[in-house]
Amino acid sequence: MATQSSHIEFDPGFEDDRLRAAWYAVVAVLVAVGAYATYLRLTGGMASTNLTSIVPWGAWVAFYIYFVGLSAGAFLVSTMANVFEVEGMHRIDRDALFAAVISMAVALLFVWIDLGRMDRMYFPFLWRQLTSALSWEVHAYVAYIGILVTELYFSMRIDLARVADRTSGLRKRFYAALALGRLDTSEASQAFDRRWLKRAGVLGIPLAIFMVHGGTGVLFAVSKARPYWNSGLFPVIFVISALLSGTALVMVIYVLRTRLFDGESVDPDLLDRLAQLLIGFIVIDAALTAIETFIAIASVHPHEIETWQVIMYGPMSWSFWWFMIGFSWVFPMVLLSKKSWRRTPAVMVLAGLSVVVGIVAVRFNIVVPAQVMPVMEGLPHGSYFPTLVEWGTSVGMIGVGLLLYTLGAETLPLTPLTGGDHE
Amino acid sequence: MGCLPGETPNQTVWVSPFPPVSTYSYVYDLQDQPAGAERTARRRDDRRRVVAMSTADDGDTLPGIPNVGKADLDAMVENERPDPRDELADVEADTDLGVEMAEDAQRVARGELSGDEYWEKHDEAAAAEFGEAYRETPNPAVDAGDQTVSTETAESLSCAVGSMDTVSTESAQVEGDGPEGGIGAGDQKWGMVIDLQKCVGCDSCTVACKSENRTPPGVSYNVVMEEEHGEFPNVTRTNVPRPCMQCDNPPCVQVCPVSATYKMDDGVVNIDYDRCIGCRYCNIACPYGARYFDFGENYDDEVDEAGEITSPEYGVDRGPREEGKSPIGNIRKCSFCTHRLERGEEPACVETCVGDARNMGDLENPDSDVAKMADSSRAFQLKEDEGTDPNVYYLK
Numbered sequence: 001m002a003t004q005s006s007h008i009e010f011d012p013g014f015e016d017d018r019l020r021a022a023w024y025a026v027v028a029v030l031v032a033v034g035a036y037a038t039y040l041r042l043t044g045g046m047a048s049t050n051l052t053s054i055v056p057w058g059a060w061v062a063f064y065i066y067f068v069g070l071s072a073g074a075f076l077v078s079t080m081a082n083v084f085e086v087e088g089m090h091r092i093d094r095d096a097l098f099a100a101v102i103s104m105a106v107a108l109l110f111v112w113i114d115l116g117r118m119d120r121m122y123f124p125f126l127w128r129q130l131t132s133a134l135s136w137e138v139h140a141y142v143a144y145i146g147i148l149v150t151e152l153y154f155s156m157r158i159d160l161a162r163v164a165d166r167t168s169g170l171r172k173r174f175y176a177a178l179a180l181g182r183l184d185t186s187e188a189s190q191a192f193d194r195r196w197l198k199r200a201g202v203l204g205i206p207l208a209i210f211m212v213h214g215g216t217g218v219l220f221a222v223s224k225a226r227p228y229w230n231s232g233l234f235p236v237i238f239v240i241s242a243l244l245s246g247t248a249l250v251m252v253i254y255v256l257r258t259r260l261f262d263g264e265s266v267d268p269d270l271l272d273r274l275a276q277l278l279i280g281f282i283v284i285d286a287a288l289t290a291i292e293t294f295i296a297i298a299s300v301h302p303h304e305i306e307t308w309q310v311i312m313y314g315p316m317s318w319s320f321w322w323f324m325i326g327f328s329w330v331f332p333m334v335l336l337s338k339k340s341w342r343r344t345p346a347v348m349v350l351a352g353l354s355v356v357v358g359i360v361a362v363r364f365n366i367v368v369p370a371q372v373m374p375v376m377e378g379l380p381h382g383s384y385f386p387t388l389v390e391w392g393t394s395v396g397m398i399g400v401g402l403l404l405y406t407l408g409a410e411t412l413p414l415t416p417l418t419g420g421d422h423e
Numbered sequence: 424m425g426c427l428p429g430e431t432p433n434q435t436v437w438v439s440p441f442p443p444v445s446t447y448s449y450v451y452d453l454q455d456q457p458a459g460a461e462r463t464a465r466r467r468d469d470r471r472r473v474v475a476m477s478t479a480d481d482g483d484t485l486p487g488i489p490n491v492g493k494a495d496l497d498a499m500v501e502n503e504r505p506d507p508r509d510e511l512a513d514v515e516a517d518t519d520l521g522v523e524m525a526e527d528a529q530r531v532a533r534g535e536l537s538g539d540e541y542w543e544k545h546d547e548a549a550a551a552e553f554g555e556a557y558r559e560t561p562n563p564a565v566d567a568g569d570q571t572v573s574t575e576t577a578e579s580l581s582c583a584v585g586s587m588d589t590v591s592t593e594s595a596q597v598e599g600d601g602p603e604g605g606i607g608a609g610d611q612k613w614g615m616v617i618d619l620q621k622c623v624g625c626d627s628c629t630v631a632c633k634s635e636n637r638t639p640p641g642v643s644y645n646v647v648m649e650e651e652h653g654e655f656p657n658v659t660r661t662n663v664p665r666p667c668m669q670c671d672n673p674p675c676v677q678v679c680p681v682s683a684t685y686k687m688d689d690g691v692v693n694i695d696y697d698r699c700i701g702c703r704y705c706n707i708a709c710p711y712g713a714r715y716f717d718f719g720e721n722y723d724d725e726v727d728e729a730g731e732i733t734s735p736e737y738g739v740d741r742g743p744r745e746e747g748k749s750p751i752g753n754i755r756k757c758s759f760c761t762h763r764l765e766r767g768e769e770p771a772c773v774e775t776c777v778g779d780a781r782n783m784g785d786l787e788n789p790d791s792d793v794a795k796m797a798d799s800s801r802a803f804q805l806k807e808d809e810g811t812d813p814n815v816y817y818l819k
Contacts, residue, residue, distance in 0.1 A: 222678070376805070
């Protein structure tokens, strides 16, 4: 859609072939490392981790909630376009939705590898427990993926039909199949798609906020045995930090894909809008975390105090100060502070990546410290740092996500063919 | 058949000098137990099996263990053996029949007589002698793996078939649990009371538990938490043994996404190893740290073939411990030794406690010792404000 008015040009994928080769090489290395680590995990069982009965949840769970958060955040950004119809956001609608789908798939990979009995991964659909947040979550995730795919379909269907119309042979059949055979490109069909896109989005918003990510927060918050998690504000912070990471991710993807795939220039107004959104989420996230911390410390509950001491002064305190405070709040805030920087793609990519990396530490600092303190005086303290197998498998699963995303970005019309907004 | 007059499965009569692991419980000769001649036959069968096992191992000269000749041991046993007629004279049952059956049982053991012939010869007389109880009580002697009585004969005698463990557990269920039956369906509400004034902190309970339940490294259903308070010289120390609390409102049950862990009628919290997916959410949720994940480690470096023997936890005999087979990859915890309770035995920790600090019983029976102790002003539960309402009480 680079150039001439009415003519629709569809050429997804990297602009630069050398860059494409380099990128796939990087992804291949990640996936290969992950494959070997997964082999060690499968043959060595859970003993290949540094997990214990004292710290039973580690890196895999942290990455699982991280990717659920990324997904929920990216999805909620997409609803700004397709439900709330915020001006100028349609450009990133599909980017956000597709990133949300991939993130969710990666999140489920992390859940899967974390199971002691991976062969029983389908059991939660055979047997349930009404009082178990996890039981509800598993179903919410499936429903949520259904919503995401439905939305992506209605958002992209008309362009799939257009592409099918302009291509022939196998490619035509491929795009026609993705459009589920609905190849009508009339105004009426587009209106139908938009209506259903909005409906699915309306259904998806509460699902994403309360069930998928709020629910994942509830999963932790109900653990009365762990006072650090056991708070009503906890699931709310979960959702806010999800929005923070999701917005940052969408911003990074928007800039990179526009530059490297579409070979276009970034819309500074859209970038500024995303950047301002990011500022808002950083402020809310930091403020709510501060309130949560204050309530915990003011309770003078020994378990709370000691857990916060572990976080702030323990052996892993660097992840709190550098990554959580530094990378997800302070550093991006500095970059976002100036209007001219907010309109500069390179600076915003840096700010976005900083948040995306920083939130990983937020997730680790949620999962691990609460398990370091023993649940009863007299029981041993926990300590945990992931093994190479855990790091390797994590890298591999992230690599799979990057691979799936790149393949999608190289074949699907993620950028609306008729340009930014709904005409 | 195989029916021990007057013996209900809940009154277990055999005792073992060995750690209470069921498979080892018959290693020594029980033929002189004064409870009827038939037991002789049963024990004979088992003894033969055990002897065969030990010769196969060629365990005569184990390093570090003095080699006591088998003949010496046999002589010692013979020496200790009371006269059968004297013994049987104390019992109501017919002495002649008893002696005759016992002698034939020895013939079965030596292979001079088949199990089928044995029962053909004695079934009628025994039924006449012992009356109804004879037919009602199952006989665990008929071992499915290495049985000395053919399945047809066993059926004709309406006899239970299976290993000792399964038969004893099943019979307990058949007898006591009403129409539903099944493990843990008992009328009791099991509770444990631990007297902290009597606990000396010897950790015997932990050892007995590991030995009974054959738990792998990193899994210890029972631990003794040692708390020291004060500063020298005014120091006190409290030892708090911690099994699973078998809570009335168990957080672990609440969070399990597949309902693999649940309360049984007798109050014990069960784990279904065939359903548990190993997500470890219960491990996170337990306020007592009583749940352990089985990472698949073994004591192979310490003990040869450590995984050959497993405990029939929750009444299920899972055979040798194997990679990728439950309970590896599952969550595990104390079951109040459900498999022992079902046989009418106390949990291993209670049985072994040197100071008699641990007590087991029915909390719903107001006359039981544990109910009285749990009602005393000394009684308390761990983390009472969690609302979990444990069925383990402590006496301060």
